[in-house]
Amino acid sequence: MTIKERMAELIAIIEKANEDYHTKDTPTISDAAYDQFMAELVSLESKYPEYKVEFSPTSRIGGIVLEGFNKVTHQVPMMSLANVFSESELRSFDERIAKITDGYTYVTELKIDGLAVSLLYEEGVFIRAATRGNGSVGEDVTSNVKTIKSLPLRLHEPITIEVRGEIYMPHKSFNQLNEERLSQNEPLFANPRNAAAGTIRQLDSSIVASRNLDLFIYTIVNAKKYVSSQIEALQYLKKLGFKVNPHHHHVKTIDALVDQIKSDDELRHTLSYDTDGVVIKVNEFHLYDKIGYTAKSPKWATAYKFQAEQVETLLKGITFQIGRTGVVTPVAELEPVLVSGSTVARATLHNEDYIKMKDIRIGDTVIVHKAGEIIPEVLSVVTSKRNGQVPFEMIHACPVCASPLKRHPGEADHYCTNPDCPGKNINSLIHFASRVAMDIDTLGERVVEILQYLWYLN
Ligand SMILES: [Zn+2]
Incomplete structure (x- = not known):
């Protein structure tokens, strides 16, 4: 085996271990073995920098210090969703769609309380992450997002694709961070969302790496090019190696939708991260243009916001x-x-x-x-x-x-x-x-x- 082949092998081993542990939640190798493979790769990369690849897991360690963030213009704007706060508003949302079309179903997904991010892959390799910003222009946070361990640096297919998701701070990371800050007499973060937002704007990616952010991916930009419905989009994202929130459901009627939201409202108290509602989307992409858009948001989707506790x-x-x-x-x-x-x-x-x-x-x-x-x-x-x-x-x-x-x-x-x-x-x-x-x-x-x-x- 050549040096180059060994390096490719190490990357494959480490990235599989990463995916098993952080995306699938089923660890397959010990921490010690992982560290050993990583150390070998770091050492080979420093000896043979000409063989170092863009998607090397060593870039997850951080160490890049920026002077500021470059602006990124979103090719497809990151729209926000309209909100509903009650069952009757939800039923009105459904009635408005029913007046336009039939033959639609819904997909529900938990609304993660974090910050939205857009990720770009070229020929299967992660190349850029941008924050939502004002929806049209965000900030380039690539080196910070690279440190998130559930982010695939290389997809299972060599495709060019842009996907969107939510970066969040799990409760465990949040509590750990605040305990550290408390012991060092530093001001505490108010909640996981603020902590995640503050972390992603750190100029030193080593700090970001130390704070254990996580990421759920929920949509594909120009998804019709790849699949024909939201439920297929979620399945495809998983197949590519992304971490998709498991609590999504395909529901066929408004009554089933109402029941699903009630059940999610109970479920959320048992989760290890914050959610603030349920995102509801019409499943069938071919109906989107027919149902249409307002100036600010699509009419085929809405966010049901949970009652304040x-x-x-x-x-x-x-x-x-x-x-x-x-x-x-x-x-x-x-x-x-x-x-x-x-x-x-x-x-x-x-x-x-x-x-x-x-x-x-x-x-x-x-x-x-x-x-x-x-x-x-x-x-x-x-x-x-x-x-x-x-x-x-x-x-x-x-x-x-x-x-x-x-x-x-x-x-x-x-x-x-x-x-x-x-x-x-x-x-x-x-x-x-x-x-x-x-x-x-x-x-x-x-x-x-x-x-x-x-x-x-x-
Ligand atoms: Zn006074």
Whole structure:
């Protein structure tokens, strides 16, 4: 066997082991054996760099440090899906399709709570990964995505294809990462989605490699060239070597669809990664043009969003936060709890009227949920667990500058009357930064994430 042949053999062994372990979840060789093959390949590549190939698994180790990310224009835009939030909205979605055509069925897939990515393969070799960005232009994150172990660097067929999927951080990786950050006194990530988004934008791919991201692939760009339905697309993706989420179903009727979503809503609590809904697509590609598109999204698909989870916890105190207009918002200080996959320690109480209407008192056991899955909110009090808590009293002085607060007639909010209140100015700055950034979609997304993150940390 020549050196070149041995290197090809090592790549085949390592990539099969990778696929068995990370994609099929059925390890076939020991970690020690894997490390030994990898070490042999690394050593041969350094001795014979002329034989090193693009798809070598040694590129998964990371080590590439970028100065920034290049822009990538998506040849086919990455569209977003319209959302439905209830069974009746789902039935309306179906009725709209039924008016246009018959002979359709649906495919349901779990909606993974991560970030979308588009992957390009040429003649079976992985060459580029791009983030969604604003849908038309994303960022080149190839060297980072290469470190994801379930990503095939070479497909089982030498085809040129673009596929799309979701990068996510499994709970195990997320907890590990936050434990490390805690021990090093670094700020914690608010939830796995933010951690995945922050990780994929690291300039040093070794850091990305250390954080154990994962990836599910769910669609083929210009899929009609390869297959004729979504269920076939998923099967074909698996055959090519991609990791496809196993919880997808082919359903024939709207009633079966409703049942499937109920069952997925139960299932999601048992999974080792976050999901935020179910993606529903008409299965038959030949109906797509007939059913059509809106300016923003296809009419043959929708995302059913799961209800925000509701969790009980202790209301330890009520503090006050001042906004850029001087509005003073009461904030619930909570015994930290896990809500929809992230730890919540603070939640909005909106204003004095909201607290009085719900009769929320310090020391109460309260029910917390995430409004629109983003900002936590105190929903109600578990009055059966109340013993001796006293009714809430609104403060009368600004928590920052101690100037008197004013409530305008007909309004629920209290305002700080000091025009130079330092509390206002700090928040004005944050608001200004976000407004400017909002004009650029990708940056806007980032700012929202940062603000969201600050909210959790504070
Ligand atoms: Zn003030």
